[in-house]
Amino acid sequence: MPRIHVDRDKCEGLGMCEAMANDYFELDDDEEMHVVRSEVPEADRAHVHAATQACPVLALTLVG
Numbered sequence: 001m002p003r004i005h006v007d008r009d010k011c012e013g014l015g016m017c018e019a020m021a022n023d024y025f026e027l028d029d030d031e032e033m034h035v036v037r038s039e040v041p042e043a044d045r046a047h048v049h050a051a052t053q054a055c056p057v058l059a060l061t062l063v064g
């Protein structure tokens with residue numbers, strides 16, 4: 001099953017990922033992004049892949 005990988009050194013809390021897929025990504029009050037669930041069922045692959053591609057600083061990768 002594909003997994004979401006976050007490069008914490010790159011993430012700037014910009015929130016595009018949350019805007020695209022708030023069932024997987026969530027920003028807290030400090031604008032720190034949390035992955036709600038990292039394992040992605042095949043049915044959600046395209047949806048989550050699009051969200052990872054939306055990250056302006058390329059902090060997200062879908063692995064597998």
Ligand code: SF4
Nearest residue numbers: 011012014015017055
């Ligand atoms: S879009 Fe990229 S920089 Fe913004 S919160 Fe998501 S991972 Fe972090």
